[in-house]
Amino acid sequence: MTHPTTGTGPDAADAAREDDRTVDLVLRAGRAVVDGAVRPVSVGVRGGRVVAVEALDHPWALAPGGSGEVVLADDEVLLPGLVDTHVHVNEPGRTEWEGFASATRAAAAGGITTILDMPLNSVPATLDPAALEVKRAAARGQCAVDVGFWGGAVPGNADQLAPLHEAGVFGVKCFLLDSGVEEFPPLDPAGLAAALSELARFDGLLLVHAEDADEIEAHAHAGGPRFADFLGSRPPAAEALAVRAVAAAVADAGARAHVVHLSSAAGLAEVRAAKAAGTRLSTETCPHYLTLDAGSVPDGDTTFKCCPPIRDRAEQDALWAGLLDGTIDCVVSDHSPCTAELKRLEEGDFGTAWGGIASVQLGLPAVWTAARGRGVPLETVVGWMSSATADLAGLADRGRIAAGNVADFAVFAPEQEWVVDAESLQHKNKVTPYAGRRFTGAVRSTWRRGEPVDLGGEPRGELLTRP
Known part of the structure; x- marks a missing residue:
């Protein structure tokens, strides 16, 4: 290693440049996802950030006391840490459902190094800066990966959206129908317009659970074990009508919004039309919509219940097409766990069971298993789950293996x-509905800021604020 000098001239400049490339850690991978392609690289890391990405055999200078070199096995691929922008951690208030310690360990086990926590299902809901601080206090010292937070938009809190933005949330989420928890009521059309108008002042992002309440009410069912009855109670038209209304409101306000967990071809068509019209509307879908289908859901198996519901193969094919043509921007877990009791597993009643899929650890292998069967390359899948999600959140320093980014x-x-x-x-x-399923693709280790995540060790994740 060349040590710094205090001289001037070409020799000093060369020494300074060489010292600048001295690193704590080198990872050498015969296959790595970099710049949207798979290629052999070596990655130099110093101080928890990537110094540079070089050729596989690049002669790095290692700092004394550093971590040294790690050479990936021939059957391994180095990926950027995934970014999951849709996770319900539920702590505090419903910590028996999930919590920061368990949710972030699961994320790390699934190759995810950053999550954004949703504002509901915890008590208090994240509706003002004081509630955000309660959430942050609950998370401190528990997180295996980095965690950021969304705020919430509900009737009567439009005056809190700017303070939440200033306090560091990455955006705010709303529902257009009953959320399932009383502390997070839905916005009506006037409330949606008010929230978008306020967010447009500072270019804040609104996340929307887009199902039309009237359409859902018109198809209400009495419950029971038949999945077909539950599926019929959440028709694609409900999603399409809501997405259309959101797109119109976004255009009127000059704002931007993101439709969460898109599930249907009808909803996809509305997103496509909005984007073609120049509306600043983005959307996501989830592993369960891409890999599970209504025809294979057993009656009475409420582990499969989520809202919107898992639909048939034709709808699933449309979602894959929407991802491949860029209409759908990203893939997130929508990890929404609860206790086994709330899933009503013994009764098998789709009317009374909690709706949510627990999958934060399984998203990458689930989607990759389905993608490879469709001829979709790994680098494309990784882009949907890393760089695209990082871009949604405005996290420019992650989601890609690139100089300057977190390692x-x-x-x-x-x-x-x-x-x-x-x-x-x-x-x-x-x-989880994935119990007993065979996947292709396994996460063998996850690295956060240049160190392997030890699931049984001291949690070292950081709490993030909007850049």
Whole structure:
């Protein structure tokens, strides 16, 4: 290693440049997802950030006392740490459903190095800066990965949206129908317009659960174990009508919005039309909509209940097409766990069971298993779950393996086959519709800021604020 000098001239400049490339850690990977392609690289890391991405055999200078070199196995691919912008952690208030310790361990086990926590299902809901600080206080010292927060938009809190923005939330979320928890009521059309008008003042982002309340009410069902009855109670038209209304309100306000968990071809068509018209509307979908289908959901198995519901193969094909043509921007987990009791597993009643899929640990292998069967390359899948989600949140320093970014990585074995054992998953309540499913692709390790995440060790994740 060349040591710094205090001289001037070409020799001093060369020494300074060489010292600038001295690193704590080098990762060498015969395959890595970099700049949207898979190629051999070596990655130099110093102080928790990527110094540079070079050729596989680049002769790095290692600092004394650093971590040294890590060489990936031939069957492994180095990925950027994934960014999941849709996770319900539920702490405080409903910590028996999930919590920061268990949710972030599960995220790390799934190759995710950054999550954004949703503002509802915790008590208090994140509706003002004071509630945000309660949430942050609950999270401190518990997180295995980095955690940021969304705020909430509900009737009567439009005056809190700017203070929440200033306090560091990444945007705010609203519902257009009953959220399922009384402390997070929905916005009516006037409330939606007011929230968008306020957010437009500072270019804040509104996330929207877009299902039309009247259309859902018109299709209400009495419950029971038949999945087909539940599916019929949440028709695609409800999503389409709501997305259309959101797009119109966004255009009127000159604002921007993001439709969460898109599930249908009808909703997709409305997003496509809005984008073609220049409306600043983006959207996401989820692993369960891309990998599970209504025809294979057993009656009475409420682990599959979510809202909007898992739909049929034709709807699923439309979502894949929407991802591939860029209409759908990203893929997120919508990890929404609860206790086994609330899933009503013994009764098998889709009317009374809590709606939510627990999957934060499984998103990458689930989507990759389906993608490879469709001929979609790994780098495309990774882009949907890392750079695209980082861009949504405005997190410019992650989601890509690039100089200057945080040194967050996942080591992934894309050809390894394995079967999901629900009891071995890290989230708190071991309930998931993926139990017993065979996946191709396994996360072997996750690195946060240049250090491997130890699921049993001291939590070192940081709490993030909007850049």
